[in-house]
Amino acid sequence: MADDRLSLVFSALADPTRRDIVARLATGDATVNELAEPYEVTVQAVSKHIKVLQDAGLVSRSRDAQRRPCHLEAEVFDLMTQWIERYRREAEDRFRRLDALLEEVGDQPAGTTATTEAAS
């Protein structure tokens, strides 16, 4: 379920180990064995993580003898930032309009209207 590109990318990055792998690939290509070394999990588990990242388009592989180095495909990040920025902008614009409206009416200062109960 949820096999569209954006879902795959967000889902892939929802795991801290995979985010860590991405972080390390940002500094340079690496093989599965190299990537697996710092973790306690087996190399097979890391291989699965790489597959998830690959299916999301975040990682590509090449071949070098037995090794299959992983390469970070950073362009995919654009897909996320575009989505995020779009709705952030919409929300901020709406907030600005509300703010201006309150200013105009001469109500209480903005941001004190509702009990927000945000998560800790």
Place this chain on the structure above:
Amino acid sequence: MADDRLSLVFSALADPTRRDIVARLATGDATVNELAEPYEVTVQAVSKHIKVLQDAGLVSRSRDAQRRPCHLEAEVFDLMTQWIERYRREAEDRFRRLDALLEEVGDQPAGTTATTEAAS
């Protein structure tokens, strides 16, 4: 497992229905019943989705009689964009350095060194 903030946010947005809810909340606050209306799923399912978004800090609730309107907390987006931009920048910098090195050596034009095999 994976209960850190960034994991919760990415995980929350990995579901298309939840992304859609976020998109709609960007245009204005809404109740669970209002949000559930366009979907085929039950209102309980949507309530669960809201809970996930709330745990991730993406949504806050207020009270208005029986209604508990949902409000988008767009600041959380910053957490993601900061993470994304950091590693994108690292990867791009590395690419630029490699590019410059190849230029210096007088090798082939950049981007033609490895078989990338990227996902479709």
Place this chain on the structure above:
DNA sequence: TCCATATTCAACCGGTTGGTTAAATACCCT
């Protein structure tokens, strides 16, 4: 008080996920 509305909680179900171990595959080297 009684009823309608809005929302959540509880229990359940099938599919997915992240991990394991064991076996298979792919490639290099002598």
Place this chain on the structure above:
DNA sequence: AGGGTATTTAACCAACCGGTTGAATATGGA
């Protein structure tokens, strides 16, 4: 051919996820 290294596949398992139905809770209004 045979052995070593790198990696993937297969089968399995417990936990989680998104959905359901049914019951509970909370609030407003007649």
